[in-house]
Amino acid sequence: MSVADGFGALPKVNSFAGLPADFYTRLATRPLKAPRLLHVSREAAARLGLSDVALTSPAFLDVVSGTTPMPGGDTLAAVYSGHQFGVWAGQLGDGRAHLLGEIAGPQGNWEVQLKGAGFTPYSRMGDGRAVLRSSVREYLASAAMQGLGIPTTHALSLVTAEDPVMRETVETAAVVARLAPSFVRFGSFEHWAARKNPENLKLLADYVIDRFYPDCRAAGAACVGQAGSTVTEAGAHAPYVALLQAVVVRTAELMAAWQVVGFCHGVMNTDNMSILGLTLDYGPYGFMDGFDARHVCNHTDTNGRYAWHAQPAVGHWNLYQLANSLHEIVPDADALRGALDQFEPTFLAAMQRRMMQKLGLSDWQAGDETLIDDLWTLMQASHADFTLTFRQLAHAPGMTETAMPQVQIDLGDTVRAGLTPFVDLFLDRDAARAWLARYLQRAARDGQAWQDRLDGMLAANPLYVLRNHLAQQAIDAATQGDPSEIDRLVKLLANPFVAQDGMQAYAALPPAWASKLEVSCSS
Ligand code: AMP
Numbered sequence: 001m002s003v004a005d006g007f008g009a010l011p012k013v014n015s016f017a018g019l020p021a022d023f024y025t026r027l028a029t030r031p032l033k034a035p036r037l038l039h040v041s042r043e044a045a046a047r048l049g050l051s052d053v054a055l056t057s058p059a060f061l062d063v064v065s066g067t068t069p070m071p072g073g074d075t076l077a078a079v080y081s082g083h084q085f086g087v088w089a090g091q092l093g094d095g096r097a098h099l100l101g102e103i104a105g106p107q108g109n110w111e112v113q114l115k116g117a118g119f120t121p122y123s124r125m126g127d128g129r130a131v132l133r134s135s136v137r138e139y140l141a142s143a144a145m146q147g148l149g150i151p152t153t154h155a156l157s158l159v160t161a162e163d164p165v166m167r168e169t170v171e172t173a174a175v176v177a178r179l180a181p182s183f184v185r186f187g188s189f190e191h192w193a194a195r196k197n198p199e200n201l202k203l204l205a206d207y208v209i210d211r212f213y214p215d216c217r218a219a220g221a222a223c224v225g226q227a228g229s230t231v232t233e234a235g236a237h238a239p240y241v242a243l244l245q246a247v248v249v250r251t252a253e254l255m256a257a258w259q260v261v262g263f264c265h266g267v268m269n270t271d272n273m274s275i276l277g278l279t280l281d282y283g284p285y286g287f288m289d290g291f292d293a294r295h296v297c298n299h300t301d302t303n304g305r306y307a308w309h310a311q312p313a314v315g316h317w318n319l320y321q322l323a324n325s326l327h328e329i330v331p332d333a334d335a336l337r338g339a340l341d342q343f344e345p346t347f348l349a350a351m352q353r354r355m356m357q358k359l360g361l362s363d364w365q366a367g368d369e370t371l372i373d374d375l376w377t378l379m380q381a382s383h384a385d386f387t388l389t390f391r392q393l394a395h396a397p398g399m400t401e402t403a404m405p406q407v408q409i410d411l412g413d414t415v416r417a418g419l420t421p422f423v424d425l426f427l428d429r430d431a432a433r434a435w436l437a438r439y440l441q442r443a444a445r446d447g448q449a450w451q452d453r454l455d456g457m458l459a460a461n462p463l464y465v466l467r468n469h470l471a472q473q474a475i476d477a478a479t480q481g482d483p484s485e486i487d488r489l490v491k492l493l494a495n496p497f498v499a500q501d502g503m504q505a506y507a508a509l510p511p512a513w514a515s516k517l518e519v520s521c522s523s
């Protein structure tokens, strides 16, 4: 294979296309006018085995813009159903997504999917397109989550085109190519349960188990073994219960990972919940600036169903819908309930572990829960900046003798001279000092050396997150045809825990205009 070889040279598997035809519709993408590559992720390309040279070829642009099919691929749109905002919505599906195929890459198998490459039988009232604004947001969010170490789909490329797209105003069309081992959703299972089609439900469950959760098969074998040589009913169902349990664990871990960086997904409908526990379908998401437990990032979510504080419970509720679906092939409701019951302890343990890391404490001690609850309360009262509160705790008075220079490295001239790190993020500074005194006492009882604690805290608390106003600046530039701000953010967010020279403004508190930004489901 030459370095210039593109998609054509990569081995294809197309496993999803091997499922029966009622799981999807085979179709072609609809080309855009004069598509242009705005940005490409070399890191994502490397997962597939695409060389840097291949990314510059017209053939690459042809595939990621939906102009030509992926050689060796099998283009299709998948069907699924789901609960949207808590209400059964019936059949949905890839309304503007095309699965191009699955590549057996050097770092595992990856499905390549285009978002915005034209309508499909599942488009309902939609046009099958995506606008540049929301495509930039998906592209950046995928990079930001990856940099934070949070499971996510990966954005490979961002293409823009001349075609106008009607939303509230006329906008520019764009296509994101994204990668995941699978785009199967909770809603993919709900679809066959609602259709009373246990055969297809079982096929899908077997597909997911065999490819992604092979250990669940062993759970069935263990049951069979216990009962002797015959396949008992419990043994036959055990892999599906084990699958649910594995998804419960991954989802609970994902919820904790979101909570501790102030990430709000915005549209946690069951059709946006990955069966692999990945963050999937970036729409009106947001990283919180000022802390508000009731923060709702999606302007359309007027009831606050998907507020920050509600996300773990919604994740659990969504898992109930998955369990309900699996009940069609697992008659033993108690076994499914047992798997669901793993959610709360798994989530709480994950939160505890992550909060310990954020606070630089090496073990959980009596009183820690109150200490942490009191910090949230303090942050809530002042709407203290989520990211900077945790980051600056490492620089707070009493943490190190050289606290101030460290904050200067993080924030440079964007901080006032004479600032007291951490404390000055709160309106009630006395309350902040009082909490800090308790925290310092607690930290002193911890076995770690202070320097180790500091290093650990800086490695657990990002300095840079994809604040809405940063994404907006990148969108504004991209709309003028300038991808440089996207490039700057992608590089910055790849390494969000380390202060980078000249990037202090990207860590600073948001400007006043940021509070007026509204993101909604319109995309
Ligand atoms: P979302 O809220 O983006 O996850 O979308 C919910 C459903 O609507 C999915 O099935 C999407 O494929 C579909 N959808 C959203 N926008 C469009 C569009 N512009 N054209 C076609 N389908 C769309």
Ligand code: MG
Pocket: 271, 272, 281
């Ligand atoms: Mg979706």
